Amino acid sequence: MVLMMVLAYTGANANSGAGALTASNPGFGGGGRSQNGVSSFLGASPAGGTGGSGDGQAAVDLARKFAGKDSSSIKGKMPHFTAAGGITNNCADFVSSALESQGLIKGHHINVKAMEQELKKQGYVQVPASQAKPGDVWMSHSRSHTELVATKGATKLIGSNNNGDSRQEITEHSNQPNSGIIYQKR
Numbered sequence: 001m002v003l004m005m006v007l008a009y010t011g012a013n014a015n016s017g018a019g020a021l022t023a024s025n026p027g028f029g030g031g032g033r034s035q036n037g038v039s040s041f042l043g044a045s046p047a048g049g050t051g052g053s054g055d056g057q058a059a060v061d062l063a064r065k066f067a068g069k070d071s072s073s074i075k076g077k078m079p080h081f082t083a084a085g086g087i088t089n090n091c092a093d094f095v096s097s098a099l100e101s102q103g104l105i106k107g108h109h110i111n112v113k114a115m116e117q118e119l120k121k122q123g124y125v126q127v128p129a130s131q132a133k134p135g136d137v138w139m140s141h142s143r144s145h146t147e148l149v150a151t152k153g154a155t156k157l158i159g160s161n162n163n164g165d166s167r168q169e170i171t172e173h174s175n176q177p178n179s180g181i182i183y184q185k186r
Contacts, residue, residue, distance in 0.1 A: 056135015056185075059098040060150050063158045064172065071160040071168040084110040087167050094160040094170065095137060095146050104135065104185060112139060112146045119183050127184045129154040129177035137183040138175070145180075154182055 066074050071090040075083040081097040083090060096109040105122055109115035116139060124137065132138075132154035139146045147159030150172050158172040 054103045056102075056104065056133060056149075059102045059104060059135040060148055060158060062101055063094070063098045063148055063150075063170065066170040067158070067172055069170050071170060074170070080108055082108070082110065085168070088162070090160040090168050091146050095148055098148055099135070099137070102135075113143045115146065116143060116183070123186050124183040125186050127182050129182060132182045132184065136185075138180050139183070140180045149182060153177065 062078070066078055070087065071081075071085075071094060072083045072087045074081055078094075078097050079101040081090075082093055084093050085091075090110075092112045092115050093108075093110045096105065096107075096115060099105040100108055105119065107118060109118055115137075119137060127136070130153060132149045133152050134148075134150060136149040136154070137146060138149050138154060138157050145159075147157040147161070150156040150158040154175055154177055156172055157175045158170070160168040161171050161173070163169040163171070
């Protein structure tokens with residue numbers, strides 16, 4: 001039997017309060033995704049890493065759960081993340097993990113140039129920053145770095161970035177629209 005339940009909440013109580021039923025506290029062992037005050041329990045939780053939602057915003061939401069953390073410390077906590085680059089080089093691993101966890105790409109990639117080729121094979125195309133949306137893939141022009149587009153228009157990116165002392169930390173930051181290229185799934 002398939003059980004599908006949608007709980008709608010209104011007002012400030014939609015996703016707050018210790019006793020409130022929310023996507024993070026559904027009141028039973030399930031999980032869900034909250035959007036505009038509606039929590040849905042339709043399949044795996046986006047953070048669960050199984051199945052995924054196929055939604056770019058869910059990939060960004062998953063990435064944001066690790067903001068401020070050293071990338072090497074999230075191995076075993078973020079689905080699919082391997083920390084293959086040790087403490088200094090995990091950008092493609094992080095982006096690939098967020099996308100793979102949501103069913104947006106097949107396979108796992110730890111190299112930017114190889115990931116770009118695979119994105120193209122899987123239906124991703126280059127788009128201008130003005131068309132970018134959350135969950136798209138930003139790459140530097142030299143293909144030496146990649147991050148997830150965090151906001152419409154690519155005004156913010158989130159990824160595994162060098163923090164100045166040879167470690168990589170998950171950060172969300174402002175972006176100049178033409179600072180790189182953007183791939184979007186079509």
